[in-house]
Amino acid sequence: MGAMSATSHKEPITSRWDDQHAATLNEPELLLYRSNLLGSDLRITNFGGGNTSAKIVMTDPLTGGQVDVLWVKGSGGDLGSIKLDGFSTLYMDKLQALKQRYRGLEHEDEMVGYLPHCTFDLNPRAASIDTPLHAYIDRRHVDHMHPDAVIAIAACRNSRALTEKIFEGELGWLPWQRPGYDLGLKLEKLSQEQPQLKGIILEGHGLFTWGDTAKSCYETTLAMIKRAEEWLAANVKQPVFGGPVAQALPADQRAALVARLMPLLRGKISQQEFKLGHFDDSDAVLEFVCSADLAPLAALGTSCPDHFLRTKIRPLVLDFDPAAPDFDRLVSGLDQALSDYRADYTAYYERCKRDTSPKIRDANPIIYLIPGVGMLSFAKDKATARIAGEFYVNAINVMRGANGVDEYVGLPEQEAFDIEYWLLEEAKLQRMPKPKSLAGRIALVTGGAGGIGQAVARQLLQEGACVMLTDIDADALAGARDSLVKVAGKDNVATVQANITSEEEVGGILSAAALRFGGVDLLVSNAGIASAAPLDETSLEVWKRNQDILVTGYFLVSRNAFQIMKQQKLGGSIVFVGSKNGLVASAGASAYCTAKAAEIHLARCIALEGAEHGIRVNVVNPDAVIRGSRIWDGKWKEERAASNKIDTDDVEEFYRKRSMLKKSVFPEDIAEAVYFFISEKSGKSTGNVLNVDAGNAAAFTR
Structure with a gap:
């Protein structure tokens, strides 16, 4: 569960x-190659952090002449996954x-507005605020990275002396300064004054x-x-960290505690905006949270801007x-801990705000x-929660290194x-685009x-939800996951193989959802079988099997989800995927x-109890959904064909x-109906039934 990279942290860093x-x-492809190599570790x-650049001779589309063009990672990109279109290009x-337009440090933000006027070949990729930090270093290839080991040195109280001692004149040093135009000029000056330098450490950054x-830049x-x-x-x-003062709980106990805690905590912090959670109990995290220095180091805050912007x-x-x-x-x-934190954060804002502050x-x-x-x-989303955790692991590594050789210093407030x-x-x-529904x-x-199930999951993912899929068929579930990951990415899809007729396994499903995402807001109870x-000639075994899966299973899943929804106090929405057969009797x-x-009536009962908690419960009744259905691939199809005397x-x-x-x-038709009920499009509907059957008069609700 800990933060991991594409390269194992146990291996030494090698070319x-x-x-x-x-x-x-x-040349542009070499820049991309170098960037992907660097960003993969x-x-x-860290994710989204760092920049790479290359000054490349290009043919000017206007004059046909040869000009120097700065290729530099554009705003908001990630080096590990960037493509060529992720780079800005500037004359x-x-x-x-x-430089002739620069009016001094107090006006440096206005320089960002000039960058679009420097665009080469109408490139639409916006240039980042770090562009001057690359442009003015008089070298063809420049990397700006945030390695934990170097930031540990940069975040020491005696950072400059340590830089001189460790790198023996190969790296220069500059005091902390917010990234921007003026820092770009300082980088230019130092690199020109000391041409033997191979790079520069930025204090705390x-x-x-x-x-x-x-290649030489990369190496x-x-x-x-x-x-x-x-x-x-x-x-x-x-x-390290003053030594351990606590022993970590066993892994299963940690997971069980967090699965219980996350919905409660999530409910308390999601009153204004829904939040998604991530849990990390990697070795680095456990070492820190069990240490004597946990409280004082945590209070100091992070040093690198990339860290605290995320955390x-x-x-x-x-x-x-x-x-x-x-x-x-x-x-x-x-409640008291959160209240104290909010008060402290508000006081921090009030102490530091400026007339122009947001x-x-x-x-x-x-x-x-x-x-x-x-x-x-x-x-606000799973990927951001995971990445925030990874950034704090970076901060832990920095504090470990800095405090281990000197004294760690956080960024001034x-x-x-x-x-x-x-x-x-x-x-x-x-x-940023408007959040999805x-x-x-x-x-x-x-x-x-x-x-x-897959069609519903795909619809919910496309509307911005995270989805936990469960099914009794492990192989089919793995295939569904692989398909849906292509739609929404690994962060937003998870699976757990389980039998919904088992009370213990249903509890495990909900715990898995809480541990992976933080709780549950939406339940689509869709597991099913069919028999005719x-x-x-109906055996007791067949009767019980239908009751176990379609009634008991729906009861267990909805009961456990209902419990979590009540704990979160964020409302919720439950949809049962029923059947036309729940309204219309069929011979055989x-x-x-x-x-x-029974499913339909269970849904109505839950709707009665859920209303006071803002939990809505509705039913979608399909009929004859044959394509893509595993039910219709089996004996049910043969039985219905025989009953209707057709092939x-x-x-x-x-x-x-x-x-x-x-x-x-x-x-997909059922998925649209489920989405209508699961979303706020039907925010004033509960206890209702929607048939999606292309019309069946006998199933008209009344």
Whole structure:
């Protein structure tokens, strides 16, 4: 569950440059290759952090002449996954000419507005605020990374002296300054005054390195990071973080506690905006949360701007004693702990705000540290919550290194505020697209490997929800997950194989959803079977099987989801995927029809109890959804064909012609109906039934 990178953290940092592959690449492609290599290892730079650039001779589309063009990672990109279209391209001569427009430090933000005027070849990729930091270093290739080992040195009280000692004149040093135009000029000045330098350490921030070729720049970056790592390892004081004062709970106990805690905590911080959670109990996190220095170091806050922009300036440390674990005591203290944190954050805002500062943002913590248990992180979406946790792991690594050889120093409070509430950052936030209708919601879909289950999951994912799929068929479930990950990415899809007729396994499903995402807001109860036989040939086993899956299973899943929804106090929405057969009796299917009728009545009962908690419950009744259905692939199709005296190949056409609208019903049609009920589009509907059957007069509700 801990933060991981594409390269194992147990391996030493070594060059992965492939000369044979590189020989096939042009200059922009070499920049891309270098960037992807660097961004694939979180020890080198964190997600979305760092920049790379190359000054490349290009043909000017206007004059046909040769010009120097700066290729630099554009605003908002990630080095590990960036493509060529993720780089901004700017005329170097125009960037040099911008120096004539610079009016001083107090006006430097206005320089960002000039960058679009320097665009080469109408490239639509917006240039980042770090562009001057690359443009004015007089080297062809420049890397700006945020490696934990180097930031540990940069965040020491004696950072400059340590830089001189460790790197022996190969790296220069600049004091902390907010990234921007003026810092770009300072980088230019130092690199010109000391041409022997291979790079520069920025106090409290990160590392700049450069080279004459893409390969030499890449390998210089790795060499400087490796030197920092080796020096820290050889000189770190033991024990780290003042030594352990607590012992971590066993892994299963940590997971069980967090699965209970996350819905309660999520409910308390999601009153204004739905949050999604992430849990990390990696070795690095456990070492920190069990240490003597946990509270004082956490209070100091982070140093690197990239860290606290994702994590806030400091985390919330929860009051918990793993030696005498008391869950109720932990929960009873949450309200006061959150209230104190919000008050402290508000006071920080009031102390530091300027006349032009944006309004205060959400004052809730992002990072939560629990002694003996691990770290929780909450954000508006799952990926952001996970990445926030990864950034705080970076901060832990920095504190370990810095405090191990010197004294760790967090960023000054006013500087931190000026970064967090920077007008340029605010403008970026305001440009973010409007959240999708189910953003921040957590959905559980049972029978998730079937045609309807997958169609429903796909619809909910496309509307911004995270989805936990469950099914009894492990192989089919894995296939469904692989398909849905292509739609919404790995962060937003999870699966758990389970039998919904088992009370214990249903509890495990809900715990898995809480542990992975933070709780549950939406339930689509869709697991199903079908059977057909004359009454006198219906065995007790068949009768019980229908009742177990279609009634008991729906009861267990909805009961457990209902419990979590009540704990969260965020409302909720439950949809049962029933059947036309729940309203219309069918000869030769008494077990199935009776169970489906019970489903509908169970939904109505839950709607009565859920209303006071804002939990809505509705039913979608499909009929004859044949394509993509695992039910219709089995014996049910043969049984219905025999009952209607037709061939199995004619079943779909038979049901199409039987419908009033003469149309077939597909899984996607059911998904649209489920989405209507699950979303706020039906926010004033509960206890209702919607038939999606292409018209069947006998099933008209009344």
